[in-house]
Each structure stands twice: as structure tokens, then as C-alpha cells.
Amino acid sequence: MSTEVSPALNITPRVISTQPRRSDKVFRGVVTAGGLSSLLILGLIALFLGWRGFDVMRTQGISFITSSDWSISTDDLGNVVESNFGLAAMLVGTILCALIAVVIALPISVFSALFLNFYAPNWLKRILVSTIDMMAAFPSILFGIWGFLVLMPSVEYWAKLLHKYLGFIPIFDIKVPVYTRSPFVAGVVLAIMIIPIITSVSREVFSQAPLDRIQAAYALGATRWAMIKAVVIPHGRSGVIGGAMLGLGRAMGETVAVFTVLNIVFQINWQMLLGAGGNVASLIILKFGDASPYEINALMGAGLVLFILTLIVNGIANQIVKRTGKSGR
Amino acid sequence: MTIIEVKPTKPWAATPADRFRDIVILLGAIVASFLFVAATPMKGKLAYFFTFFFFYMCATAGYKLVTRGNMAARDALVSSVVSIGAVATLIPIISILATVVSKGVKGLHWSLFTTDMSLATPTDPIVAGGLLHAITGTITLVVLSLIISVPIGILTALYMTEIKGRLIGPIRFLVQAMSGVPSIVAGLFILSSVLYPITKAYSGFMGVLALSILMIPTIARTSEEVLNLIPNDLREAGVALGGTQWRTVAMIVLPAAKSGLVTAMILGVARIAGETAPLLLLTGGGDRVNPNPFDGPMGSLPYYIWKSFNAGSPEAITRAWAGLLVLVLLVLILFTAARMLGGKKK
Numbered sequence: 076m077s078t079e080v081s082p083a084l085n086i087t088p089r090v091i092s093t094q095p096r097r098s099d100k101v102f103r104g105v106v107t108a109g110g111l112s113s114l115l116i117l118g119l120i121a122l123f124l125g126w127r128g129f130d131v132m133r134t135q136g137i138s139f140i141t142s143s144d145w146s147i148s149t150d151d152l153g154n155v156v157e158s159n160f161g162l163a164a165m166l167v168g169t170i171l172c173a174l175i176a177v178v179i180a181l182p183i184s185v186f187s188a189l190f191l192n193f194y195a196p197n198w199l200k201r202i203l204v205s206t207i208d209m210m211a212a213f214p215s216i217l218f219g220i221w222g223f224l225v226l227m228p229s230v231e232y233w234a235k236l237l238h239k240y241l242g243f244i245p246i247f248d249i250k251v252p253v254y255t256r257s258p259f260v261a262g263v264v265l266a267i268m269i270i271p272i273i274t275s276v277s278r279e280v281f282s283q284a285p286l287d288r289i290q291a292a293y294a295l296g297a298t299r300w301a302m303i304k305a306v307v308i309p310h311g312r313s314g315v316i317g318g319a320m321l322g323l324g325r326a327m328g329e330t331v332a333v334f335t336v337l338n339i340v341f342q343i344n345w346q347m348l349l350g351a352g353g354n355v356a357s358l359i360i361l362k363f364g365d366a367s368p369y370e371i372n373a374l375m376g377a378g379l380v381l382f383i384l385t386l387i388v389n390g391i392a393n394q395i396v397k398r399t400g401k402s403g404r
Numbered sequence: 405m406t407i408i409e410v411k412p413t414k415p416w417a418a419t420p421a422d423r424f425r426d427i428v429i430l431l432g433a434i435v436a437s438f439l440f441v442a443a444t445p446m447k448g449k450l451a452y453f454f455t456f457f458f459f460y461m462c463a464t465a466g467y468k469l470v471t472r473g474n475m476a477a478r479d480a481l482v483s484s485v486v487s488i489g490a491v492a493t494l495i496p497i498i499s500i501l502a503t504v505v506s507k508g509v510k511g512l513h514w515s516l517f518t519t520d521m522s523l524a525t526p527t528d529p530i531v532a533g534g535l536l537h538a539i540t541g542t543i544t545l546v547v548l549s550l551i552i553s554v555p556i557g558i559l560t561a562l563y564m565t566e567i568k569g570r571l572i573g574p575i576r577f578l579v580q581a582m583s584g585v586p587s588i589v590a591g592l593f594i595l596s597s598v599l600y601p602i603t604k605a606y607s608g609f610m611g612v613l614a615l616s617i618l619m620i621p622t623i624a625r626t627s628e629e630v631l632n633l634i635p636n637d638l639r640e641a642g643v644a645l646g647g648t649q650w651r652t653v654a655m656i657v658l659p660a661a662k663s664g665l666v667t668a669m670i671l672g673v674a675r676i677a678g679e680t681a682p683l684l685l686l687t688g689g690g691d692r693v694n695p696n697p698f699d700g701p702m703g704s705l706p707y708y709i710w711k712s713f714n715a716g717s718p719e720a721i722t723r724a725w726a727g728l729l730v731l732v733l734l735v736l737i738l739f740t741a742a743r744m745l746g747g748k749k750k
Contacts, residue, residue, distance in 0.1 A: 106566065107567065113575060194486055210497050214680070226499075356586055
């Protein structure tokens with residue numbers, strides 16, 4: 076009928092390129108640079124604290140983390156004559172306070188997470204979740220002042236009870252009856268601060284428990300507790316441990332709240348009820364005000380130790396939480 | 405033939421008899437705990453709390469044991485224990501809020517918002533001096549921190565959601581690690597890297613730099629979650645219309661995620677508004693309104709609270725509580741705003 080060729084046959088093949096245009100190259104470059112900023116900042120933190128603290132750490136050697144003496148003496152001209160910087164008591168105190176906090180906060184948080192997910196009616200759950208999230212946003216100085224003025228008297232009373240009835244257990248035993256500003260008080264305040272964190276991580280992990288297994292457990296006639304024991308806890312166990320470690324990391328780095336309720340003493344003390352503790356972050360606040368430049372370098376070194384400690388704890392915690400999310404047990 | 409009219413029932417709901425029984429058990433436990441505390445040398449709120457839960461637990465578990473057997477009793481026992489956990493979480497929140505309001509109200513007065521502390525000391529009577537320098541300082545710090553950390557935070561989130569390069573795993577790990585950096589370490593870092601070698605003087609801007617380090621991970625993580633919720637169809641539609649990736653992200657993805665990104669910013673602000681430790685190291689905490697963040701010490705609410713609290717006299721403590729009340733109200737307002745914006749999205 077017609078002799079004209081279909082137009083499609085005349086078109087030369089089109090070139091399709093996967094090469095991004097110049098605007099996209101710029102965009103990708105800028106975004107990648109922004110993404111790498113976290114690497115840059117973390118690297119710079121380690122670099123600068125290490126650079127400032129290097130001098131002190133080299134002269135102190137291993138005793139920077141094994142001795143517990145923190146003293147500096149200067150002559151009349153302000154030159155350093157003799158100095159000893161040891162963090163051992165502070166490190167022990169930091170770990171002790173954080174452990175007390177996790178031991179107190181973990182059961183409470185797991186119970187509240189279970190309550191929120193499996194017991195609370197929907198309206199109550201909504202209110203409680205936003206209340207607990209709100210608590211995570213409270214400023215730490217608020218916990219510190221509240222802990223000092225309101226909580227400490229009751230905690231001292233609990234400490235006396237613990238000592239009276241459980242004093243035969245070594246950790247609750249103290250030689251001198253001084254209960255004020257002890258690691259136990261700091262631990263309780265820290266526990267209150269990390270409950271929201273552990274609760275929200277646990278809640279997240281528990282809510283990922285496979286619904287079909289939950290329903291299967293109910294269909295087999297399980298009570299709510301039997302279902303939780305058989306399905307939810309095996310699924311969420313390692314996630315809860317990760318959440319607890321996140322809380323541990325937060326408790327180790329907390330500064331102002333601990334400083335207000337803890338009595339800093341440069342002596343290794345494992346008795347949690349005794350009013351003498353240590354804390355790396357609080358040490359920095361305590362000594363910063365009237366520190367000489369040389370001592371400030373020592374504080375930088377202390378900051379580096381704290382930084383590395385929290386980085387390790389947080390890193391492990393995040394890996395654990397991430398792995399739980401994927402495993403479909 | 406009779407027609408049977410079926411009355412709708414709720415077989416799963418509690419019957420009046422069930423409710424009555426629950427209330428009896430609850431009241432019984434309360435009465436028993438009062439009697440027990442009165443009869444023994446125990447005293448204090450804690451004693452009431454524990455005996456009440458003990459009796460309540462025994463009563464519910466015992467009832468279930470008699471009516472439905474061993475497993476049901478254990479279930480009831482765990483229900484009570486789990487509720488204790490939730491109550492124990494709530495007690496501190498309620499106590500903190502009640503204390504802040506009841507103690508802070510005493511320190512509130514109008515000149516608090518119109519005068520600063522340049523002519524008053526924390527131990528003066530409460531009507532002297534005010535919070536103006538602290539409030540303006542905190543606002544300055546927050547706004548400047550936002551200007552620095554919002555672009556970096558959102559770029560980090562964009563890298564994880566739009567580019568998805570090879571570094572996505574390490575970067576996500578680093579952002580999480582960064583959110584765990586103790587605030588005092590951020591302060592020390594700025595002290596060692598900027599304040600000592602370069603500026604050699606306290607100023608608000610030093611505080612801003614430290615606060616930004618704390619704010620970036622919060623913004624990055626929340627923004628990443630928000631951007632992940634944007635359906636991929638939108639991105640594909642943008643590219644199919646001939647847009648470059650840059651135009652697609654700037655014109656389609658970011659506007660679609662606008663309210664979520666605002667939520668991320670607000671959460672970031674709530675994270676840093678009450679941050680104290682780095683400000684103690686870096687800002688110098690002036691008592692006068694200082695509009696220039698690059699020169700001279702700058703006051704802020706946390707610093708003011710800290711200073712008043714450490715002054716120790718009753719007036720100073722009242723000042724600290726008033727400052728805390730203002731700070732908590734600020735955080736609560738921000739948090740509620742974030743919730744409402746975030747809630748609308750779903």
C-alpha cells in the first residue's frame with residue numbers, strides 16, 4: 076500500500092550513558108564529604124587528645140592507668156617539680172558506678188519493655204512510651220540536682236538497710252559508716268538516667284519477635300508468661316544485652332550528674348556503699364578550674380582514655396543490637 | 405415459631421463480677437499492707453510500696469492457683485512483677501517533674517526575663533537579677549549549633565539513603581559511635597584543638613562547636629530513618645522525568661521529608677539544650693547579656709543553674725530550680741513539637 080519505511084528504522088541507535096552528569100558528580104562529592112565528616116571528627120578527637128596528652132602519658136608510662144595517685148607540686152615560679160598522674164582509682168570508680176547502674180536498671184527496663192509490649196492496653200502504651208522517651212531528653216544537670224537534693228536521703232537510707240541486713244556479703248560491707256555521696260548513690264542516679272535507653276532498645280527488640288510464633292504459642296495453650304519465655308526472650312536476649320551495654324557506655328561518659336552526687340577520692344575503692352568514689356569525667360570537671368597547663372595535658376590524656384573506653388563499649392553494643400535485628404530466630 | 409433475639413455480648417471483656425473481684429483484691433492488698441506496716445517496726449514509703457506489692461502478688465497468684473492451677477498462678481505472678489517494673493520507671497519521672505515545678509515556681513518572677521545577673525550575685529534575694537543573659541545565651545548557642553550541624557547531619561543521612569556507597573557500613577557505625585561520645589570529651593577536644601592553639605579565649609562559639617559534635621549524630625540518625633520512609637517510587641519518578649539525582653533529591657525527596665527533618669532538628673536541639681559539661685569548659689559563663697558569640701564569655705541556662713547550685717545558699721538553690729524549670733519547659737515544648745510533627749506523618 077505505502078512504500079514509506081517505518082520511521083523507527085531510520086533512527087540511529089541512542090547512546091545511553093551511566094556516567095553521571097557534572098551536577099551529579101558535584102552532588103555526590105559533597106554528600107560523600109558530609110558523610111565522611113563523622114570519621115573526620117572522631118579521628119580528630121583521638122588525634123588532638125592524644126597529642127595533648129602524649130607528653131604526660133609518656134612520662135607516666137603504664138602508671139597512668141595503674142597508679143591512683145594524682146598530685147602535682149610546683150616551685151615558687153610555677154615550674155613543675157614533681158607530678159604523679161594515675162587514673163586507676165577513677166577508672167575503677169567509673170566502671171563500678173556504671174555497673175551498679177546497669178544492674179539496677181536492666182531488670183526494671185526489661186520489665187517495663189515487656190509491660191509496654193505485651194501487657195499495657197494501647198492507650199496506656201502510647202502515653203508511657205512518650206513519657207519514657209521524654210525522660211531520655213531531660214538534661215543531665217536536672218538528674219544531678221534532683222539526685223542530690225531529693226533522691227540522696229532515701230538512697231542513703233536504703234544503703235543503711237543493705238549494710239544492716241546484707242552486710243555479710245563483701246560488696247555491701249563497709250568499715251567506716253559514711254554513706255553520703257557513695258558510688259551506690261551515683262549508681263542509682265545513673266540507673267534512672269539509663270532506664271529510658273535500655274527500655275527503648277528492649278522494646279524495639281521485643282516488638283520484632285515473630286508474630287506467627289507468638290500466635291502459635293497462644294494456640295498451643297500457653298499463658299502470656301509461657302509465651303514470653305518461649306518466644307520473646309530467646310528472640311530478644313542478645314538485643315537486650317546490647318541495650319544494656321549502650322546504657323553502660325552512656326553511664327561511663329556521664330559527667331555533671333555524677334559530679335554532683337559523688338565524692339571523689341584518689342584511692343581505689345570497691346566498697347560500693349562507702350562515700351568515696353572516682354569517675355574520670357568528674358575528675359576532669361573537678362580539676363579543670365585550677366589546673367596548670369601541664370595538668371590540663373594530663374586531663375586531656377584522661378579524656379582520651381575515657382573516649383576509647385566508651386568507644387569500645389558502644390561499638391560492641393551496636394554490633395550486638397544490629398545482629399539481633401537481622402537474625403530471625 | 406418464636407424468634408430468638410440474640411443479645412450482643414463481649415465474651416472477652418471482664419464481667420462485673422471479675423471487676424469486683426479485682427477491686428477487692430486491690431483494696432485488700434492496700435489494707436493488708438497498712439495493717440502490716442502498723443503492726444511491725446517497718447516504716448516509710450518504701451515499706452508500704454513493698455508490702456503492698458507483696459500482698460497483691462500473693463493474692464492474685466493465690467486466687468489463680470486455686471481457680472486455674474499452677475501455670476496460671478505463675479502467669480499472674482509475672483504480671484505483677486512486670487507491672488512493678490513499669491511503675492518503678494514512672495516514679496522517678498513523676499518525682500522529678502513534681503519537684504521541678506513545686507520548687508521552681510517559687511523562683512519565678514517577671515524580671516527574671518528582663519534582667520541579667522551583671523548587678524546581682526546568686527546569693528542575693530531572688531527578686532534581684534534574672535535569667536535574660538542565660539536565655540539569650542542558650543538561644544544563641546542552639547541556633548548556631550543548628551546552622552553548623554543540620555547541613556552535616558542531613559548530608560550524612562543522604563549519603564546513607566541516596567548514595568549508598570561502599571562506605572555505608574563504616575559510616576553508620578561511626579555515626580553510632582559518635583552519638584556515644586561523652587559530652588565532656590567533646591568539650592576537651594574543642595579545648596585542645598581550637599581554644600588553646602587558636603582563639604585562646606572563652607567564647608560562645610567554642611561551646612557551639614562542642615555542641616555541634618553532640619548534635620550531628622542525633623540529626624543524622626533521625627534524618628536517615630525519615631529519608632528511608634520516603635517511597636522509592638518518588639525517586640524513580642523524579643529520575644524518569646529526566647531529573648538528575650541532585651534535582652531529584654533537592655526538589656522531591658527533601659521536600660517530601662520536610663516535617664520529618666524538622667523533627668530531627670528539634671530532637672537535636674532537645675539533646676543539647678541542657679548539655680552542661682562542655683559549656684563549663686568552653687564558654688566562660690558570663691553574667692551579662694552578650695550578643696556576640698565570637699567574643700567574650702557567654703552565659704547559658706545550664707551554666708547559670710550550675711553556678712547557682714554551687715553557690716549553695718537557699719536563694720541560690722531557688723534560682724537553680726527556677727532555671728531548671730525554664731530549661732525543662734523548653735525541652736518539653738521542643739519534645740512535644742517533635743512528637744506532633746512526627747505523629748502527623750504516620
